[in-house]
Amino acid sequence: MKINYWMYAGPAHIGTLRIATSFKRVHAIMHAPLGDDYFNVMRSMLERKRDFTAVTTSTVDRHVLAQGSKEKVIQNITRKDDETNPDLIVLTPTCTSSILQEDLENFVQRANLSTTSDVVLADVNHYRVNELEAADRTLEQIVVHYLQKLESDTIFQKSKIPSVNIIGVCNLGFHGQHDITELKKLFYDLGIKINLIIPENASVCDLKKLPEAWFNFVPYREIGLLTAKYLQKKYQMPFIADSPIGVTQISKVIKEIEKILVASAYKVSFNKYIQNQTRFICQSAWFSRSIDCQNLIGKTAVVFGDATHAANIARVLTMEMGIKVLLCGSYCQSDTTWFRQEVQSFCDNILISNDQNLVAEQIQNLMPDAIFGTQMERHVAKRLNIPCGVISAPIHIQNFPLGYKPFLGYEGANQIADLIYNSYTLGMEDHLLEIFGGHDTSVIIGKAIESKIGEINWDNEALVQLSKIPKFVRQKVKNKTENFAQSKNISLITLDTLYQAKAS
Amino acid sequence: MTLLDRDLQFDCETGNYHTFCPISCVSWLYQKIEDSFFLVIGTKTCGYFLQNALGVMIFAEPRYAMAELEEGDISAQLKDYLELKRLCLQIKKDRNPSVIFWIGTCTTEIIKMDLEGIAVDLEKELSIPIIVARANGLDYAFTQGEDTVLSSLVLKTQARPKELGSPPLVLFGSVSDFVAEQLSFELTKLGVEVEGWLPSSKYADLPSLTEGGFVCGINPYLSRTATALMRRKRCKLISAPFPIGPDGTRAWLEKIALAYGKNITGLEVREQEAWDNIKSLVNQVSGKSVFFMGDNLLELSLARFLVSCGMIVYEIGLPYLDVRYQRAELDFLQRVCKKKGILFPKIVEKPDNTNQIERILSLQPDLVITGMAHANPLEARGINTKWSVEFTFSQIHGFANAKDILELILRPIDRKSFVDMHF
Numbered sequence: 001m002k003i004n005y006w007m008y009a010g011p012a013h014i015g016t017l018r019i020a021t022s023f024k025r026v027h028a029i030m031h032a033p034l035g036d037d038y039f040n041v042m043r044s045m046l047e048r049k050r051d052f053t054a055v056t057t058s059t060v061d062r063h064v065l066a067q068g069s070k071e072k073v074i075q076n077i078t079r080k081d082d083e084t085n086p087d088l089i090v091l092t093p094t095c096t097s098s099i100l101q102e103d104l105e106n107f108v109q110r111a112n113l114s115t116t117s118d119v120v121l122a123d124v125n126h127y128r129v130n131e132l133e134a135a136d137r138t139l140e141q142i143v144v145h146y147l148q149k150l151e152s153d154t155i156f157q158k159s160k161i162p163s164v165n166i167i168g169v170c171n172l173g174f175h176g177q178h179d180i181t182e183l184k185k186l187f188y189d190l191g192i193k194i195n196l197i198i199p200e201n202a203s204v205c206d207l208k209k210l211p212e213a214w215f216n217f218v219p220y221r222e223i224g225l226l227t228a229k230y231l232q233k234k235y236q237m238p239f240i241a242d243s244p245i246g247v248t249q250i251s252k253v254i255k256e257i258e259k260i261l262v263a264s265a266y267k268v269s270f271n272k273y274i275q276n277q278t279r280f281i282c283q284s285a286w287f288s289r290s291i292d293c294q295n296l297i298g299k300t301a302v303v304f305g306d307a308t309h310a311a312n313i314a315r316v317l318t319m320e321m322g323i324k325v326l327l328c329g330s331y332c333q334s335d336t337t338w339f340r341q342e343v344q345s346f347c348d349n350i351l352i353s354n355d356q357n358l359v360a361e362q363i364q365n366l367m368p369d370a371i372f373g374t375q376m377e378r379h380v381a382k383r384l385n386i387p388c389g390v391i392s393a394p395i396h397i398q399n400f401p402l403g404y405k406p407f408l409g410y411e412g413a414n415q416i417a418d419l420i421y422n423s424y425t426l427g428m429e430d431h432l433l434e435i436f437g438g439h440d441t442s443v444i445i446g447k448a449i450e451s452k453i454g455e456i457n458w459d460n461e462a463l464v465q466l467s468k469i470p471k472f473v474r475q476k477v478k479n480k481t482e483n484f485a486q487s488k489n490i491s492l493i494t495l496d497t498l499y500q501a502k503a504s
Numbered sequence: 505m506t507l508l509d510r511d512l513q514f515d516c517e518t519g520n521y522h523t524f525c526p527i528s529c530v531s532w533l534y535q536k537i538e539d540s541f542f543l544v545i546g547t548k549t550c551g552y553f554l555q556n557a558l559g560v561m562i563f564a565e566p567r568y569a570m571a572e573l574e575e576g577d578i579s580a581q582l583k584d585y586l587e588l589k590r591l592c593l594q595i596k597k598d599r600n601p602s603v604i605f606w607i608g609t610c611t612t613e614i615i616k617m618d619l620e621g622i623a624v625d626l627e628k629e630l631s632i633p634i635i636v637a638r639a640n641g642l643d644y645a646f647t648q649g650e651d652t653v654l655s656s657l658v659l660k661t662q663a664r665p666k667e668l669g670s671p672p673l674v675l676f677g678s679v680s681d682f683v684a685e686q687l688s689f690e691l692t693k694l695g696v697e698v699e700g701w702l703p704s705s706k707y708a709d710l711p712s713l714t715e716g717g718f719v720c721g722i723n724p725y726l727s728r729t730a731t732a733l734m735r736r737k738r739c740k741l742i743s744a745p746f747p748i749g750p751d752g753t754r755a756w757l758e759k760i761a762l763a764y765g766k767n768i769t770g771l772e773v774r775e776q777e778a779w780d781n782i783k784s785l786v787n788q789v790s791g792k793s794v795f796f797m798g799d800n801l802l803e804l805s806l807a808r809f810l811v812s813c814g815m816i817v818y819e820i821g822l823p824y825l826d827v828r829y830q831r832a833e834l835d836f837l838q839r840v841c842k843k844k845g846i847l848f849p850k851i852v853e854k855p856d857n858t859n860q861i862e863r864i865l866s867l868q869p870d871l872v873i874t875g876m877a878h879a880n881p882l883e884a885r886g887i888n889t890k891w892s893v894e895f896t897f898s899q900i901h902g903f904a905n906a907k908d909i910l911e912l913i914l915r916p917i918d919r920k921s922f923v924d925m926h927f
Contacts, residue, residue, distance in 0.1 A: 001577050001587040003594060004551060004570045005562060011548035033610045033641035035525025038553050040877035050884035052861070053877065059519055061642050065614065076520075083858065095547040096610040099578060127575040130548075379563035394555075468681050499686060503781050503904035 006356050006376055008306075008331035008394060013094040014039055015134030015223075016122040019142070020090040021054055022170040022199035027086040027117075028055045029076055031069070031104060032094040043171055046400050056080060060097050068100075073107045081115040087204045088118045088142070095126035118204075120145055132222040132306070133334060135170065139199060140226040146207040147234070156211040156235070162261050163193040163213045165231075167239075168224025169200045174309070174393040175407050176200070177400075179219060182409035186244065190257065190270060198227075211235040215260045219243050219408055220308045222332060238263075245312035247278050247285045247413050248319055282410040284417040288320045296424055297322035302363050304351070304373040305392025307332040309407070311342045313372050313391045316416055318346040323420075326366045327351055329359065356380075370423045387427030389419040456482050458493045465498055477502075512838055512848050514825070519854035522877040523799035523823055524557070524893070525550070526639040526649030527607055531558050532897070533653055534567045536678045537703050541601035543591065545571045545619070546609035567599060573611055580615070585622050592630055601632070602707040605653060608638035633707070635660055645823035647725040647800050647896060650678055654729040657703055662712035663737060670764060671740070672699035674711050676729055677722030681705055683899050687722070687747060690902070694761045694768070702729075713737040720760055722747060722901060724833060725801035727826035743829075745836040747901045748802070749809030749909065750778035755836060778903040785910040790814030792917065795864055797874040798822040798855050800896050804830055806873075807849060808837040809909065816846055818869055821855035871917060888916040 013030065017039045020028040030037060040053040058069070058076040077089055091108055093100075108121045123141055124134045164187060169180050180200060187194055195213035196206055216231055216239035218224040228239035238260050244250040251274050258270050278285045287293055301323050303314040310330045317323040328343050329351030336352045343350055351362060360380045363371060371381045371388040375396050381388035390398065391407075406412040458466065469477050484501035485493050527550055530542045544550055551570040555562055571591050577584070592604060608619050623634040637656045639649035654676060675687070675698055688698045700711025713719075719733045720742040733739045744759035745752045754775040761768045779786070794810055796803040798821025807817045827834070841848050852860075857878065864872055864887060872882055872889045879889040894912060899905045 001545075001571050001573060001591060003591050004572045005565075005568060006555060007548060007552055010552045013549065014552065033525075034519075034523055034645055035527075035553070035641035036549055037522055037877070038524070038556065040522060041875070042556060044878070044880045045876050048880055050881060052881040056520060056858070060610070061519075065642060094549050096549060096614065099611065099614050126547075127578065376563070465682070465685065468685075495689060499689070499904060503778070503907065 008354050008356070008374060008376070010131035010394070011095055012124050012126045012129050012131065012134035013092050013122075015129075015131040015136075016090065016092045016124060016138040017055055018131075018171045018173075019135050019138045019199050019223075020092075020122075022201070023088070023142075024201060024203050025085075025087045026054065026090060026204060027080050027084060027088075028090045028092060029073070029080065030055060030057045030092055030094065031060060031073055031097045031102070032057055033060045033096060036094045036096065046395060046397055047172060047177075048400065049171075054084075054086070060100070065100070069102055069107070073102075073104070074111045077107070077111040077119055078114055081117050086117045088120065089115070090120050090122055090138070090142070092122040092124075092138075093126070098126045118145070132332065135223045136168075136226045139168065139170075139224065140230055142204065143198070143207055143210065143227050144230060146204055147210065150208055158214060159193060159195065159212055161193055162191070162264070162266055163195040165195050165210055165213045165216045166197040167216055167218050167227050168220055168222075169197060170223065171200070172395055173220070174306075174395055174399050175401075175405055178404055178406035179408040179412070181404070182406040182411055183217075183219065183244075185411075186409050189273065190254065191268075192257070192261075211237065213237070214264055215239060215257075220306075221335065221338070222306055222308060243308050243312055244408050245309070245412060246316035246320060246416060247282060247410070249312055249315060250274075250410065250413065251278065277410055282413055284320070284410075284413040287417050287421070293321060293421070296421070298324065299370070299424060300324045300326050300366070300368040302327045302329075302366060302368045302371050302373070302377075303347075303391070304329045304331075304359055304371075304377055306330060307335045307339050309392040311339060313416065314343060314347055316413075317372070317420065321420065326368050327362055329353065329362075370420075370427060372420070372423075387423040389423045391416075391419070456485055456491060456493060459495075461495045462493050462498050465495060512834060512851060515850060515852045516854055517852055517856040517859060519856070521798065521821070521823070521855045521857045521860075522875050524646045524875075525553055525609075525641045526644040526646060526652065527554065527609060528557050528646060529639060529649030529653060530554065530568050530607060531561065533605075533650060533678060533703070536680075536705065537603070537707060538705050539602040539707050540567060540605060541595055541599055541603070542568045542605045542607060543571050543595065544568070544607040544609065545573065545588075545612050545617070546607075547573050547611050550609050550611075567601060569595070573615075578611075578615060584617055585626070588622055589626055589629070592626060592632070592634070596630060596632060603633045603635060605656075606634060606636045607649075607653075608636060608640060610640045610642050613638065613640050613642055633660065645799065645801070647723070647802070648728075648824070650723075651726050651728045654678070654702060654726060655732040657710070658713070658729060658732040658736060661702070661710055661737070664712050664714040664717075666715040671717045672714050673697070673718045673720070673760065673764075674700050674702060674713060674733075674739070675720055675722060676702040676733070677726055678703055679722055679901055680899055683901050683905070686902050686904070690753075690757055691760060694757060694770075695766045696760055696764050713739055716740060718742055718760075718763055720744060720756070721829075723802070724805050724830055725824075727829035730829055743832045745808070745833045746805045748805040749812060749906050750775045750782075750903055751812045751840070752805060752809060752836070753778070753901070753903050753906075755832075759832070774903065778906060781904075782907050782910055785907065785914060786813045788914055789910060789917070792816070792870040793818055793867075794871045794873065794913075795860075795867065795869040796820045796822070797857065797860055797864075797872060797878065797892070798852070799875045799892050802892075802895055802900075803873075804833050804837065804851075806895060806900075806909070808833060808840055809906070810913070811837065811840045811844055811846055811849075813910070814844060814846075817849035818867055819850045819852060819860070819863065821852045821860060823854065825851070825853050871913065888919075890916050 037057050043053050058073045108119045112119045122138050216228045218228050218241040221241045231237045240256050244253040254270050307330045314325045314328040325347045327349045328347040331354040356376045372391045374392050378388045481501040534542050619636045623636050627634045635656050637653040639652045715738045717739050719739040742763050745755040747753040747756040793816040795818045803820045803822045807820045873892050879891050882889050
């Protein structure tokens with residue numbers, strides 16, 4: 001047992017559901033008690049999806065606990081099959097119901113006999129993997145399920161022009177929707193056709209077309225790597241799992257793509273494109289060269305987040321802006337080797353942990369000029385009065401902006417540069433205001449309000465009641481009550497007055 | 505015999521509906537009981553839910569923590585007693601609460617962790633009261649979490665033997681201090697003194713319960729607490745509709761006053777005053793139709809109030825209906841429907857959301873009160889919605905707060921006319 005009140009990554013079933021709901025015409029059945037389906041709320045409220053979330057619960061209650069699900073799970077599956085005719089139904093337990101150790105695989109097989117849709121059990125250990133690892137695994141499982149159906153001697157016709165599969169972008173991803181748009185732009189510019197994007201908005205019936213692409217692209221290594229490795233092993237498809245975050249890394253990724261195309265006997269050079277984008281179109285490289293960015297050289301930062309974002313943002317800070325990263329860390333403990341390798345050339349203080357207290361402690365010891373982390377670090381930063389930019393999941397409503405805000409690609413590089421610059425500058429503004437004793441207009445305004453209603457008194461009872469009202473509405477209630485009292489020519493406010501004012 | 509002469513019809517569906525896990529009660533109970541600490545003993549699923557439900561509050565280091573069960577705990581390799589002792593010592597040292605609540609979850613039910621047994625011994629060893637409440641999703645829904653906590657709290661109260669004179673009055677249910685004092689004030693005006701509230705803002709102020717004393721509930725989902733008070737503490741339950749809306753508040757006050765033989769003549773005027781204050785709001789909702797998908801057990805009382813305002817209620821979905829505890833409210837609903845000449849709503853226990861969506865799309869009500877899993881998709885289909893959870897966190901009890909309820913109801917209805925112009 002351990003005490004905790006914060007998790008960086010969610011439980012396993014959330015990962016499975018993110019993948020299942022990203023596909024078109026796929027329905028997930030959750031074998032779980034009431035209340036475990038808050039995923040539906042997250043998807044509907046954070047991503048503001050307009051469709052009903054295709055997740056139903058096969059409720060685990062006392063009866064199920066005592067006698068087993070019996071026919072309940074199968075009935076729920078066949079009902080969904082009849083009602084909405086999905087291509088695939090994914091059955092998943094949650095960590096609670098997995099303890100029941102019901103033979104869910106058996107239910108799936110029996111259901112498969114009477115349904116038109118495929119039925120699959122998400123095969124994940126709920127106590128050993130977290131949301132990201134489960135998503136990675138479920139995506140691989142679904143892809144394998146459909147590819148294995150094909151005849152072993154099927155010959156795949158590679159597309160005539162170079163094409164790519166983008167693997168791993170799914171529901172509830174950190175700026176995921178914008179990143180997809182940016183990737184589409186990038187590949188269009190490079191003259192590469194997009195074969196499939198999975199699982200976001202993909203159909204499982206199309207999965208058999210995966211091997212037709214020339215290579216696979218995994219923008220976030222936390223989700224999609226297993227699938228890419230499988231496709232490499234089975235179909236000898238090369239893949240790139242480096243994220244195009246920041247101009248330096250984008251160039252590197254484009255060169256990798258070039259290498260793959262050239263190796264497939266396709267003559268191409270992207271050098272001119274890279275040069276043009278880096279020097280003129282994208283603004284972040286020019287910004288790094290400009291004078292106001294010089295002010296950032298030597299400033300310090302702490303970076304923490306998922307492996308992809310933490311490593312790449314730390315690189316941007318160090319290599320492109322001359323900022324010293326005092327500590328770079330991630331909560332993706334299963335990816336420690338890769339992370340260390342990636343980061344060690346520009347930061348020697350590496351922290352792999354999912355204990356937010358440890359991270360907060362380190363930040364407090366180092367007191368950097370800015371922090372780039374998750375929502376938790378944002379609040380630690382507020383406490384310590386250090387400017388902070390959010391660069392990674394866990395997701396928050398802020399990470400689903402209506403406006404276009406990718407983190408990948410050339411526009412992403414601009415967004416990141418803005419984020420970094422604004423964090424340092426606005427932070428400096430506050431310091432300057434402090435130094436020059438700023439914000440002195442508030443004193444004058446405050447005095448004006450106080451003298452307006454000076455004739456009204458409050459009796460003790462009413463004052464006590466007022467003091468119990470939460471601070472952030474207290475002034476409002478005070479003003480409303482005093483205005484009400486004035487309008488009724490009351491000079492002494494009692495409890496009665498207070499209640500009447502509220503009702504008016 | 506007309507349609508209105510029949511009785512209310514009850515239906516029961518599959519129970520495939522969305523609601524919050526009962527451990528969500530921690531989010532308001534830790535704020536109400538100021539010197540408490542809530543330890544939820546569960547898994548990552550529970551923890552992640554609370555993290556998202558508490559939202560920003562999580563960063564203020566609230567008096568709550570998850571005791572996350574790991575593989576070793578599940579496979580009974582680690583001794584529960586020692587583990588819980590270690591955690592409670594840490595809590596005592598860091599936060600120094602007056603009481604620690606252990607919230608059992610589905611997982612502790614399934615692995616049959618003997619929380620009550622461990623609590624009794626650990627309490628003595630650490631000299632701090634430990635109260636166990638099994639607020640799990642196997643048995644309960646959402647607000648019923650509070651019911652499990654309060655019914656456990658009942659067992660911790662001091663008992664007093666029957667006394668001479670007027671029996672004391674204890675009110676139960678967690679509402680903000682402001683609302684509690686407002687209602688106590690109303691009762692004082694009628695000549696009835698409130699002995700105490702369960703829960704109290706401080707653990708030390710927990711009222712003692714006199715045998716034969718009167719108790720009355722403020723919320724419709726507290727049937728277990730009512731039963732515990734009656735059976736374990738031999739209190740007398742005053743059965744009344746709940747103080748939601750001017751009509752409900754009057755009926756609630758009346759029932760209590762009558763139990764004490766007090767004069768109730770002033771109440772009719774009080775109720776009318778309250779209705780007059782919200783007249784323009786009532787006019788705006790009158791004649792509009794509403795559908796409750798159901799998730800927080802407040803539905804029956806809210807529906808009854810809305811019918812009094814002249815709204816047409818098509819359906820009342822709700823997770824669970826304790827017919828005895830809600831008897832007064834059900835009778836009230838029937839009377840109000842007859843008085844307003846409105847057809848009885850269909851009452852569906854353990855609703856099936858898929859079926860309800862079908863009914864909603866064919867009925868096209870003016871407003872659907874639903875949870876956040878369905879609100880946005882319904883809005884995208886042109887159906888006005890009001891998210892139900894807001895009623896749980898807003899102040900809705902008493903004469904004055906009826907205004908708040910109607911303002912919440914009107915917000916989506918008002919918006920529709922603006923949005924329709926431009927969409």
